[in-house]
Amino acid sequence: MASSKSNAVNWFLHRITGTFLVFMLITHFWVQHYDHSVASVTTDVVAQEGELPTYSDEAAAGVKAKFGADAEVTPYNVVMQRLADPVYAVLWKGFNILFLIVALHHGFYGLNNVLTDYIRNPLGRVMARVLSWSVALVLLIIGLYSVITAGW
Amino acid sequence: MDLTVKIKRYNPEKDDAPHWESYEVPADPLDSALALLLHVKWHIDGTLSLRKSCAHGICGSDAMQINGENKLACSVLVKDLVDDSGETVTFAPLPSAPVIKDLVIDQSRFFEKYRSVKPWLINDTPEPERERPQSPEEHEIIEDATKCIMCGACTHACPSTWADPDYLGPAAMLKAYRYTFDTRDDGTEERLDIVDSPDGLWKCYTIFNCNQACPKEIDITRWLSALKRRAVTSSASTAA
Structure with a gap:
């Protein structure tokens, strides 16, 4: 009988989240940096509700100074528009929440492995585990709050 | 051919820490790496300690780090060691194991x-x-x-x-x-x-x-x- 301390489930989820991450990262990079119009009708919303927040002039100037005058300085604006989209907002919020959970589990399971590689004292291991999953939980709450409230 | 054989030596009764020693050993390309060690032990320095038994890759006694890789000394030939690393062959005990003496680890x-x-x-x-x-x-x-x-x-x-x-x-x-x-x-x-x-x-x-x-x-x-x-x-x- 596998004990309740078994890491089998986490190991298995690590494979699943790894596979998910490949596709989610590609999707994320594509809509974030290459084609902002994927599953989005926000142009109309912006016309109706006015401009959503954008980068400050200083930030934009910094990006252009670093990457050239042609650099596009729109990510924040684009993200906010997408998450306020009247048709697809739920889809993108769902995508981002899943992305958040998948990335946090994958990353923090990996971090736990690294920690237990070097911390061999049982109490130290429990503390490292509790601490790292607590950080993950805090990041999850901040992430969920950001994604759910953004644009709404 | 003449080879330089470098061995990581350690005698806990005399040495504070492991150190490398070099030996000049005549070898045939078709000799096994184990033959190099036995030449050192039998003809140059009898205090060298190592494990070996069957010398045919069956007993598993002589696993050690050879040219930086874990191998069985009896199952690797000199010609396959000097091709890559010139005329020097290095021997060290298996990494991360406590060393009893020279190439002998505590198993x-x-x-x-x-x-x-x-x-x-x-x-x-x-x-x-x-x-x-x-x-x-x-x-x-x-x-x-x-x-x-x-x-x-x-x-x-x-x-x-x-x-x-x-x-x-x-x-x-x-x-x-x-x-x-x-x-x-x-x-x-x-x-x-x-x-x-x-x-x-x-x-x-x-x-x-x-x-x-x-x-x-x-x-x-x-x-x-x-x-x-x-x-x-x-x-x-x-x-x-």
């Missing part, structure tokens, strides 16, 4: 881990009149794993072992695979309980150093992955 921890996975047939059903049969197809599943000679090259090549000396390591877990997947064995659950632990199966990050080090070319990582999948399905069926 007690290694065999303790081996015994911990219950490397024997567990079957409490009444003994049949003749034998417990196993078909060729059933044997095929564990055939590769049965080739293990317990030399320790894999476990001492594993970065997870280097980081965590308590990690069971590939050799012990390969034995766990070998018996768990033996169709005559009934000890799956009690063996999984041992390998599915904080210092067990999940510290295998499929780095493949074990595969690279194995002198018997066993596909160790593959069998450990099969054992992981078995642990997952077992844990899922327990939960259900």
